[in-house]
Amino acid sequence: EVQLVESGGALVKPGGSLRLSCAASGFTFNIYTISWVRQAPGKGLEWVSSISSKSTSINYADSVKGRFTISRDNAKNSLYLQMNSLRAEDTAVYYCARVGSDGWNDYWGQGTLVTVSS
């Protein structure tokens, strides 16, 4: 069974930093692109970042470029999102999602809540 489990969400002050993790199991992690997608309270879905299977292709939404860094450790079947210079508008549930062969997100984790507030 494919499983993605996010962790690391917390309450953080504006300007602070946080590192999210996503633990994967039930599939061959090192052959899939993985994405981070977020959802602000009561709002829709927003793609944040993605990383290819060997970390050779990394992309970010303009809203987080220069502040967030995605990475992965295939030996540990894990995905990470380092978030710096956090803003109130980064408050959201952050999901990791596996990317299917042609670009859709076929499996999602349950999400982890990040709250940026003073």
Place this chain on the structure above:
Amino acid sequence: EIVMTQSPATLSVSPGERATLSCRASQSVSNNLAWYQQKPGQAPRLLIYGASTRATGIPARFSGSGSGTEFTLTISGLQSEDFAIYYCQQYNNWPLAWTFGQGTKVEIK
């Protein structure tokens, strides 16, 4: 950036009836379009990819159609578990970017 626009924002439907949801892209995305269902407090679930292919385990009452800039998700014979928010997503220019529509809430009439 490709902008995805969904309509209507809210759709009120009686159980057993048909629901038709629309998604429009600001430029052609070919058939690189997915639909997701999200229930309160849950992660999104993939319903449709390639504009019309049902994901594994998705009931036949869910169907997708369209290509280019106009897409439709049809739910035939709505069941109680189908009342949720539905999002479309284009992945035409992945891995550079993905964009989602703002969602359509299907509620009980």
